[in-house]
Amino acid sequence: MRNLILALLLIAAAGIGALEYRRLREPVPANRAFVGSWRLVSSVELLPDGNPRPYGFGPHAQGYLMYDATGHVCAQVTDPDRQRWADQEHPTAPELAAAYNGFGGYCGTYRVNDKTHTVAHIPEVSINPNLVAQPQPRSYRMEGDKLIYYGTDKLEAGGESHWTMTWERLQ
Numbered sequence: 132m133r134n135l136i137l138a139l140l141l142i143a144a145a146g147i148g149a150l151e152y153r154r155l156r157e158p159v160p161a162n163r164a165f166v167g168s169w170r171l172v173s174s175v176e177l178l179p180d181g182n183p184r185p186y187g188f189g190p191h192a193q194g195y196l197m198y199d200a201t202g203h204v205c206a207q208v209t210d211p212d213r214q215r216w217a218d219q220e221h222p223t224a225p226e227l228a229a230a231y232n233g234f235g236g237y238c239g240t241y242r243v244n245d246k247t248h249t250v251a252h253i254p255e256v257s258i259n260p261n262l263v264a265q266p267q268p269r270s271y272r273m274e275g276d277k278l279i280y281y282g283t284d285k286l287e288a289g290g291e292s293h294w295t296m297t298w299e300r301l302q
Contacts, residue, residue, distance in 0.1 A: 162202065174295075249270055276302075
């Protein structure tokens with residue numbers, strides 16, 4: 132009888148553990164639309180005079196954005212036209228600067244606020260050490276299989292630019 136009770140307790144504990152594991156793996160409802168892998172399809176900045184220009188990483192910017200159900204995010208964006216190193220083992224200071232300036236990336240956690248249509252990325256590791264633990268808020272909208280981030284930047288010369296980064300869900 133004692134062994135039967137012990138066996139039933141073990142089965143119950145395993146069942147509860149399995150349900151808890153499954154609950155932890157399920158995305159928070161606001162996160163569900165984000166979970167998956169996304170590829171950058173455009174990155175454009177609209178200047179005060181109405182003219183567009185590439186935003187951030189050049190006219191051919193490439194990137195990936197990955198959200199998981201546990202609330203983690205990884206983002207990588209690059210300018211594929213950045214200068215290649217003449218000597219792969221010994222890049223020059225200008226080559227290193229071009230590599231750094233033409234790449235952005237971090238991984239960490241994210242929080243979605245579906246009422247304000249914002250998502251905050253909170254980097255834990257980053258190529259830019261100043262981003263670590265600093266929330267990076269983004270306004271967003273979803274259009275079918277596209278995730279569109281948008282915002283406004285102040286320009287050094289005065290005025291504002293309006294930018295959009297469009298990501299397409301990978302199937």
